[in-house]
Amino acid sequence: MDVDPEVVRACQRGEAGALDALVRATYADVYALAYRLVRDREEAADVTQEVFMRVMRSVVGFRGESAFGTWLHRVTVNTALTSLRKRSRRPQPGREAFGMPGDEAIGTVDTDAGPEERAERAELLARAEAAVAALPEASRTIVVLRDIEGLSTAEVAAATGLSETAVKVRLFRARERLRASLADSSVTPLPRRRRGTA
Amino acid sequence: MTAPASREPALPARCAATRSDLPGLDGHELSTRRATELRTHLADCPDCAALAASYRSVRRTLADLHHVAATPPDGLLETIIDHTSAPSPREKAAVLGRGVVSGARPRVIAAGAGIGAVATVGAGLLAWRAVRARRSAA
Numbered sequence: 391m392d393v394d395p396e397v398v399r400a401c402q403r404g405e406a407g408a409l410d411a412l413v414r415a416t417y418a419d420v421y422a423l424a425y426r427l428v429r430d431r432e433e434a435a436d437v438t439q440e441v442f443m444r445v446m447r448s449v450v451g452f453r454g455e456s457a458f459g460t461w462l463h464r465v466t467v468n469t470a471l472t473s474l475r476k477r478s479r480r481p482q483p484g485r486e487a488f489g490m491p492g493d494e495a496i497g498t499v500d501t502d503a504g505p506e507e508r509a510e511r512a513e514l515l516a517r518a519e520a521a522v523a524a525l526p527e528a529s530r531t532i533v534v535l536r537d538i539e540g541l542s543t544a545e546v547a548a549a550t551g552l553s554e555t556a557v558k559v560r561l562f563r564a565r566e567r568l569r570a571s572l573a574d575s576s577v578t579p580l581p582r583r584r585r586g587t588a
Numbered sequence: 589m590t591a592p593a594s595r596e597p598a599l600p601a602r603c604a605a606t607r608s609d610l611p612g613l614d615g616h617e618l619s620t621r622r623a624t625e626l627r628t629h630l631a632d633c634p635d636c637a638a639l640a641a642s643y644r645s646v647r648r649t650l651a652d653l654h655h656v657a658a659t660p661p662d663g664l665l666e667t668i669i670d671h672t673s674a675p676s677p678r679e680k681a682a683v684l685g686r687g688v689v690s691g692a693r694p695r696v697i698a699a700g701a702g703i704g705a706v707a708t709v710g711a712g713l714l715a716w717r718a719v720r721a722r723r724s725a726a
Contacts, residue, residue, distance in 0.1 A: 413668050418660050425658040435664050439671060446672045515656055518649045536615070537650040543617060558617050565611035569646045 391419045391459035398458045401449045409449075413442055416459075420466050426534050427470040429523055433477070437470050444469065467535065467549050474527060514572075521571035529564040536561055602629060606636050614644050 393416060400408035420441050425434035444465050452461060522533055535546045536557070543561070547554045599607070606629050612618045613626055630637040 409672050410669050417665055421660040422657040435661055439668055442668045442672050518653055538653045562611040569642055
């Protein structure tokens with residue numbers, strides 16, 4: 391999440407319109423990350439709102455020890471995880487497991503690629519998204535944070551409250567499952583086990 | 589009725605040990621020593637090498653998902669802006685409080701200190717007058 395530091399400083403000075411500018415610049419990224427973690431449109435929208443309420447409360451105290459975008463990312467992850475924890479304590483209505491109607495792939499495919507290649511790539515990404523969505527919630531959170539959002543295992547451990555070892559164990563299992571789910575893809579050829587080979 | 593157990597051939601021990609750690613090879617989640625052991629094995633084992641390549645491919649695809657964005661619902665931006673531009677009194681107090689504690693709002697701190705000083709002097713004056721009135725009555 392790239393944020394102009396001047397906009398952040400303007401928010402801290404309480405300048406009119408500065409917070410609006412910050413919201414406009416970042417809300418789509420915040421929503422996308424929240425959705426990836428909670429997999430529910432309404433809940434992701436609630437998380438996004440909560441994130442910006444937290445931003446409003448805390449931006450004056452932001453000391454710039456890390457980039458604002460990094461901080462905003464962390465606030466979003468924490469808010470989404472809090473929402474997931476609350477969700478696990480309440481009864482579960484049917485949730486979206488697959489498919490993201492209205493989702494768009496942005497910059498996912500090399501623009502020089504031909505239409506066929508782009509279509510194949512888009513299909514693979516849709517399958518991968520569905521495979522991630524089908525993971526158990528705890529594993530999905532770890533895969534999203536580590537493999538999609540690019541956090542380190544230490545950062546994932548800190549965000550989830552798990553030990554690094556536990557993060558790695560869940561991550562390895564989830565990757566194994568994802569590899570199996572995507573095994574039919576022509577883009578990800580699977581090796582065939584040969585009997586009795588070393 | 590029970591399903592028949594799968595009859596996959598047992599993997600050689602080295603392959604089995606390698607495969608349990610393969611998901612962490614490209615993510616640098618293994619120790620250097622273990623990663624070296626795996627790479628040495630992969631150089632000699634085409635099956636495990638192919639499996640490693642498929643994990644690499646999955647990780648690349650997952651990294652690409654970073655650029656796939658769910659579109660925010662209509663009206664979300666406006667709702668957020670409404671909430672943040674017209675915060676509740678509690679939110680306002682929280683923002684003010686944070687600014688004072690962090691030192692990011694020096695004018696509020698100065699005003700608070702001024703009001704505090706005036707209130708202290710006023711309270712002192714009232715107490716002094718009360719004591720004086722009591723003494724003169726006695």
